Amino acid sequence: MSKLNQPELTALYASEAYTIKTYRFAVSNGLYRVRIYLKHGYHPTAKAGTSALNIAIEGRSVMDGLDLFSAGGLDFNQSLVYEYPLNKVADGVLDIEFSCAPEVDPSTRLCNAIEIIPEINEAL
Numbered sequence: 001m002s003k004l005n006q007p008e009l010t011a012l013y014a015s016e017a018y019t020i021k022t023y024r025f026a027v028s029n030g031l032y033r034v035r036i037y038l039k040h041g042y043h044p045t046a047k048a049g050t051s052a053l054n055i056a057i058e059g060r061s062v063m064d065g066l067d068l069f070s071a072g073g074l075d076f077n078q079s080l081v082y083e084y085p086l087n088k089v090a091d092g093v094l095d096i097e098f099s100c101a102p103e104v105d106p107s108t109r110l111c112n113a114i115e116i117i118p119e120i121n122e123a124l
Contacts, residue, residue, distance in 0.1 A: 013039045013079055018110040025094045025116055032087045032094055037113035039079045040069045051108040056097040068108070079112075085119065088099045 014057035016039070034057055055063040056108060062084045087094065098109040 007081060008115055009037070016110050016112045018066065018107045020098050020111060021111050022098070023096045023111075023114060025096075025114075026092060027089055027094050027116065027118075029089055029092060031085075031119040032089060033083065033085045033117040034087055034094070034096065034118050035114040035115040035117070036082045036084075036096075036111060037079065037115070038068055038082070040071050040072055040110075050103050052100055053108050054099045055082075055109070056095075056099075057084055058089060058095055059097075060087070068110075 025027065036055065038053075040051075051067055051069060052065040053063060053068055054061065054065065068080070072080055096114065098111065100106065100108045
């Protein structure tokens with residue numbers, strides 16, 4: 001981890017959750033920006049073209065078929081941050097779903113950190 005390309009974020013990438021399906025966050029109704037921090041850190045499964053991560057926020061697909069290792073330039077030290085604005089929450093829960101195709105190793109469903117930022121925090 002000492003060679004992380006973004007050393008100021010080392011703590012975020014020190015561990016990861018994998019084989020995850022859903023994160024649910026209790027929030028006030030409103031609009032939220034979501035940042036998802038990802039890094040492929042498990043060497044034995046790393047091979048370009050063997051993973052395809054899908055992410056949906058509040059039922060809206062925001063990522064479809066990301067090959068995380070390839071997106072990081074085949075570099076274990078490359079961290080990635082994806083940002084998704086204007087996610088409308090109307091039920092008090094922000095849902096983030098992770099999936100992959102059945103033939104893909106479920107450990108592809110991974111995440112290092114999630115940041116939720118209110119954009120407009122008023123009742124909808």
